[in-house]
Amino acid sequence: MNASPSTAAPIFTARGVTKVYRMGDVEVHALRGVDLDLLAGEFVVLLGPSGSGKSTLLNILGGLDTPTSGQVRYLDQDLTAATDEQLTRFRREHVGFVFQFYNLIPSLTAAENVELVTDIAASPMPAREALALVGLQDRADHFPSQLSGGEQQRVAIARAVAKRPKVLLCDEPTGALDAATGVRVLESLTRVNRELGTLTAVITHNAVIADIANRVISLSAGRISSVRENPTPMSPSSISW
């Protein structure tokens, strides 16, 4: 099914994307033909149960994986035909990642974790500013072991957005957190999306979270099963699970 176009310019366009990989003797069809446009500045939730292919799609969009067939374009760059070096540069310059388990470097402080990324970026914002954006400017000199799970995830968000990426890809960002903390994390994400205008794509299996998005794209068994527009997205503080 084709995601309905709107007035904003598409950042990502995916056409006929399939992904098949082998696990031993078994062939797994993770994606079975996906057509998708993701627009600048929107907040998108990719919803689906485990095995629906949402992570695989995110990986492909983020330049970590290449489709078996089909084409993916980022602006005018064909990601499908890109070399490993080109994909690395793509991620470096255009994509911010937020992982389910934060993936902070334990031997660096919060500020240093952000600086690690800003040091290789073209026009980043100062690390402390990024941390302020997620409300952690006072914890800048703490190590991850001294931060709670939610704080770590917010540092990860700061790290992701400090380089002012066009795209923010989040894989189950609240998966390891309780509801209250998860809400705070979502608040950081929506704030960033609002203030920086970054295209934000969040993967989750939690349908409640979908309510904060502009668009909800549901996946099932490797295909897009539905696309729902949400003209009045809710604020994270008003949802709970």
Add this chain to the structure above:
Amino acid sequence: MWPQLLAAALVMSVGLAALTMAQSTIVSLERARDEYYERYRFASIFAQLKRAPNELAARIEAIPGVRTVQTRIVVDVNLDVPGLAEPAAGRIISIPDDGRITLNALHLRAGRMPDADAAGEVIASEAFVEANGLGPGSRVAAIINGRYQNLTITGVALSPEFIYQIRPGEFLPDDRRFGVFWMPERQLAPAYDMHGAFNDVCLALDPGASMDDVIARLDAVLEPYGTLGALPRSEQTSHRYITDELDQLRGMSIIPPTIFLSAAAFILNIVFARLVRTQREQIAALKAFGYSGRAILAHYLSMVALVALAGSVLGVVVGYRFGLSVTELYTRFFRFPIFEFRLSPAAIATGIGLGVGSAVAGTVRSVLHAAALPPAQAMRPEPPPEYHTTIVERLRLTRLFSPATRMVVRYLERQPVRALLSCLGMSLAGAVLVMGSYTHGALEHLIDYSFSKTQRQDITVAFYEPASPSAAFDLERLPGVVGVEPFRAVPVRFTAGHRSYRGAVTGLPATPHLSRVLDTEERPLSIPDDGLLLSDSLAEILHVGPGDVIEVASLEGERRTFQLRVASVATTYLGTSAYMEINALRTLQREGPVLSGAYMQVDKAQAASLFTLLKSVPRVASVTVKDAALKSFQETMSQNILLMRLFNLIFASVIAFGVVYNSARISLAERAHELATLRVLGMTRAEVSAILLGELGVIALAAIPLGLVLGRVLAGVASLALNTESHRIPLVILPSTYAFAALVVLVATFVSSMVVRRGIDRLDLIEVLKTKG
């Protein structure tokens, strides 16, 4: 996991190889020597004298403790060898006319025994024959007591008396210019008017006889016949060289294997500490199922033992192979009828024991820790690593370092023991190279120093008897002679307290020009006229120092005894020598300006014709041509040195590579998740490699100077092991040695880094998003 265990086993094998090589060479050398001495009845006591009637032999045999007596005639002659411009020297030893030699029997390699009735038939030593390309049937001319005589070589032989063939009094063997010959007594005696007489005697003793006792009595019997004093086997030249060599080997058989086994222990320590950590859950599960701590212990210990065993077996095999090569080298210096390289079972057992022992010692803490883990605790994941502010921050140097660099610094600070062990392991590689280079190159330096700097003469001429000054003038007038400096050498016995030593006092001009005495700073020393200048090795043997008085008994001429003061002691490298101003010495001896010989400088262009002349001067007992001897020795030594250096390089490289590879692999495994995260975030492979290898680089940079210092220390220890009575090795390490060692460690670090770096290419970036790490 397996590559790291393999690296440890490899390093261990190096230690075992070195041990096997050294120990087995020692055992093989000893056994060959002992069997040779036994089968060919090598004498226990040797004595030279002026002349005594054959009947005296009965009196000697009557000395209690004496089992066999062999009297013979031994003379030193000049040789004219076909194909050799310079004169050569020969020692002719008489053999009984019927060819039955009682003591110091000959092993005939080719040809036949000489016919006692045929004139000029001799057996020649194999070393001499081979070096000059001669064989049975060849002819050599000799000046026997002033008469030019043609000798025919009927046979080629080896003798236990000359396993190491070197002219007595020389430092370097020179097989081309010194040969030993055996001639029937009937042919040799008339030339020296020795019919019915002898001037050399050897004894074999009854088991349990007292050596000192027999020597004392023998000296008493031989006293009226001009004896220089009897020598026990331990002072016999050839035997002493073998003993020295064995001592050196023993010293060297301890240090390298210890180093290598330590390096292996370090690696195993690191590997097993990590192994136990990553297998916590499995250990917990096993314990929950009822496996006892002892079973866990046995499991890990068997892994350790397997590694040690694998390393030991490989080491023994490699050691055997290397040992064969080393043995082959020895056969060029030591001539045995048979010299087999045998593996010493004791060495193998010791080696395996040491290997397993060091492996267990390296891993015991981790393994005991594993066995003692309470199951519940093991099932909980290890608490995440905690980081704190480091020295870098406390020194407020943070600004200088990028976050990536700070990662490296904090890793190192968090696991200092592991970093230290890796550093030590790497430094051992550098140390091994420095020490090896020193031990294998030092002799070269020594020879070069001694023969280029101290002895500046081209030729040394020695006379049979002390000659009048006209002899010096005669030499000066020979065509091609540029300078002549006479010397007087008097054989003496030094006695200080209860210590005595048989040597010589050499009389030189107060400030010699050609044959100088230098100290270790290369400063020429002046020769005292009111006492003796002793080399420090001699001073040590006698336990004396400047100002002490020692008794010097002249063994020549009137045989008088003097009390002489030790005027000074010089640190020299070669020989145990004593010097005195030549005229002062002559005054003591109550003789005129006689000389024992002269040092000469010659014009190279006229050297050949000069040699021809010297060959036929009757009073000249020996002509030593410095350059020739030096060159032939260096040629042989250089092959030896090259091979040993190659072995050393291989060993050191294995250590360096093993330690570095091991550390890098572990780092990669532990940091894989982080590094993959960085790749996802957009860092290139190169940037991520820099972080991984930066840690390694810091350790390597620290390891290099540490290794050089350690090497210097070990070289100092080695020099103690290498010092013998006849030479001490100067502790000189060239800058190029240090540079080479550093380079090898750097290259090994670089190569193994590159190998591990490929692991970065294989990091699974997708998996990283979903796992905790």
